[in-house]
Amino acid sequence: MKILTAQQIKACDSATIGKGISSINLMEKASKACADWINDNFKTTHKFLIFCGNGNNGGDGFAIARMLYEKSFDVEVYINENQKDFSADAKINLKKLKQISGIEIKDFSSFSILKDEKTVIIDAIFGYGLNRKLSGNSEKIINKLNQTKIQKIAIDIPTGLYADKLMDENATVLKADFTLTFQFYKRSFLHPETGKFCGKIEVLNIDLDQDFINETETDYFVIDENIIREIYKPREEFSHKGTFGKSILVGGSYRKVGAILMSTLSALKTGSGLTFTIAPECANLILQSQAPEAMFMDSGEKYIEKIGIVDKAVYGIGPGLGKEIQTQKALFEFLKSYKNSIVIDADALNILAENDKINLIPKNAVITPHPLEFERLFGKTENSFERLELARNKAEELQIFIILKDHHTAVITPDRKIFYNITGNSGMAKGGSGDVLTGILTSLISQKYEIGKACIFGAWLHGKAGDFCAEEFSKEAMLPTDLISKIGKVFKYLSS
Numbered sequence: 001m002k003i004l005t006a007q008q009i010k011a012c013d014s015a016t017i018g019k020g021i022s023s024i025n026l027m028e029k030a031s032k033a034c035a036d037w038i039n040d041n042f043k044t045t046h047k048f049l050i051f052c053g054n055g056n057n058g059g060d061g062f063a064i065a066r067m068l069y070e071k072s073f074d075v076e077v078y079i080n081e082n083q084k085d086f087s088a089d090a091k092i093n094l095k096k097l098k099q100i101s102g103i104e105i106k107d108f109s110s111f112s113i114l115k116d117e118k119t120v121i122i123d124a125i126f127g128y129g130l131n132r133k134l135s136g137n138s139e140k141i142i143n144k145l146n147q148t149k150i151q152k153i154a155i156d157i158p159t160g161l162y163a164d165k166l167m168d169e170n171a172t173v174l175k176a177d178f179t180l181t182f183q184f185y186k187r188s189f190l191h192p193e194t195g196k197f198c199g200k201i202e203v204l205n206i207d208l209d210q211d212f213i214n215e216t217e218t219d220y221f222v223i224d225e226n227i228i229r230e231i232y233k234p235r236e237e238f239s240h241k242g243t244f245g246k247s248i249l250v251g252g253s254y255r256k257v258g259a260i261l262m263s264t265l266s267a268l269k270t271g272s273g274l275t276f277t278i279a280p281e282c283a284n285l286i287l288q289s290q291a292p293e294a295m296f297m298d299s300g301e302k303y304i305e306k307i308g309i310v311d312k313a314v315y316g317i318g319p320g321l322g323k324e325i326q327t328q329k330a331l332f333e334f335l336k337s338y339k340n341s342i343v344i345d346a347d348a349l350n351i352l353a354e355n356d357k358i359n360l361i362p363k364n365a366v367i368t369p370h371p372l373e374f375e376r377l378f379g380k381t382e383n384s385f386e387r388l389e390l391a392r393n394k395a396e397e398l399q400i401f402i403i404l405k406d407h408h409t410a411v412i413t414p415d416r417k418i419f420y421n422i423t424g425n426s427g428m429a430k431g432g433s434g435d436v437l438t439g440i441l442t443s444l445i446s447q448k449y450e451i452g453k454a455c456i457f458g459a460w461l462h463g464k465a466g467d468f469c470a471e472e473f474s475k476e477a478m479l480p481t482d483l484i485s486k487i488g489k490v491f492k493y494l495s496s
């Protein structure tokens with residue numbers, strides 16, 4: 001799914017209006033989508049306080065108020081009486097509202113904080129037209145609403161949040177429980193500093209002009225199921241284990257064998273035909289007993305001393321690798337002569353960063369840093385937006401794929417495209433999750449998925465398995481090893 005900027009969405013609206021639907025009818029469609037969602041998710045015993053701005057976000061609010069009233073909800077509307085004139089479409093909907101005697105229209109200042117959980121706040125003050133930090137009455141009312149401990153629904157975008165960038169320093173932003181947004185995710189929904197204001201996001205289709213959307217260039221995408229179902233290749237029946245590639249997982253060190261075991265198991269569970277693990281002798285027993293399907297190639301007693309090159313294989317290197325000098329030398333030697341596909345994670349990334357050997361990362365490699373590992377490799381950034389721009393530059397400069405792990409993991413490609421993943425949850429923020437991802441990615445690439453597609457599919461699959469785990473075990477109790485056990489359920493979900 002494409003992510004468009006506020007400017008592009010505005011242009012998309014005009015293109016849609018140019019195709020025959022009037023702007024007021026587009027607003028009616030958007031507002032109806034919101035009113036229908038609210039009607040499906042709240043009982044008529046709920047009362048709605050709708051706060052409206054002077055632009056089209058406010059216009060949505062007026063129309064939603066009318067529609068909820070017609071659906072027998074109790075509704076009150078609040079406006080900023082000394083704000084300047086309303087937009088044309090907001091004016092039309094305000095006029096319609098004033099003809100309904102059953103709806104009171106009050107000033108923001110008459111709102112007082114309440115506790116009644118049967119009352120729900122709807123924020124229709126500013127949407128994608130926000131172009132400066134809130135001030136005056138709009139800042140005051142948002143602060144007041146944030147102190148009100150009742151449910152809040154933001155229309156299109158929580159007021160105070162920009163669509164495409166980080167908000168200003170000390171900006172006031174509505175903390176919503178739900179965000180009902182039109183047609184597209186906005187980038188600010190997908191970054192940690194800004195996404196935390198959105199609550200649960202519902203993307204409502206309002207049939208914007210598909211030709212315009214198809215023709216509009218963007219570097220930003222959300223990984224949705226349509227993309228995944230295009231990438232996923234059901235397994236061929238007439239095949240043999242060689243058809244499904246050869247994965248080599250490299251890692252493990254004394255007292256840190258679990259990491260490479262999890263990578264090995266997740267590579268197996270993701271369907272790799274032949275799976276080998278290069279690890280020190282101390283890992284042999286646990287690997288051979290816990291992952292009998294994998295073949296074990298030892299290298300050193302307590303830590304890896306040499307990394308052999310196996311032909312026509314894909315390597316996943318790093319989990320539990322440790323940073324012994326001998327291991328470091330083995331890694332540098334290996335990377336100097338290895339020319340095939342590779343996933344580099346965890347300690348392998350840290351070794352390269354600490355020894356300033358980033359130039360050893362082969363072209364088309366996949367690196368999977370979390371923010372701290374990213375910072376060690378490429379330097380400090382002020383925020384996640386800056387970090388992503390730096391990742392785009394580095395992916396292009398080094399011609400590599402970067403999977404930047406965060407609440408919403410982002411896949412960055414060598415041609416500077418960004419694919420945000422929206423599966424997964426905080427239950428995955430535990431040691432070992434990254435090791436599972438490394439196994440998944442190595443396995444998919446060894447099964448001849450194009451590297452970029454393997455990154456997108458692997459990030460989505462990893463998160464989807466995490467969502468199944470959260471459902472079954474809770475976010476607190478789920479473990480990375482549970483993730484591995486749910487990989488099969490994701491494949492069954494995809495083939496259903």
Ligand SMILES: NC(=O)C1=CN([C@@H]2O[C@H](COP(=O)(O)OP(=O)(O)OC[C@H]3O[C@@H](n4cnc5c(N)ncnc54)[C@H](OP(=O)(O)O)[C@@H]3O)[C@@H](O)[C@H]2O)[C@H](O)CC1
Nearest residue numbers: 027030055056057126127128129130131132133134156182
């Ligand atoms: N395709 C869609 O997504 C559709 C969305 N719809 C809704 O339309 C809004 C966007 O409406 P718009 O009128 O462009 O902008 P806003 O309502 O968000 O803002 C209104 C004006 O407010 C001014 N502004 C901006 N920032 C501030 C601020 N901090 N303080 C005060 N005023 C501010 C600005 O005007 P200026 O002239 O003052 O610059 C804004 O223009 C979208 O979010 C949806 O809710 C349509 O209903 C249908 C299609």
Ligand SMILES: [K+]
Nearest residue numbers: 123126155157
């Ligand atoms: K809003």
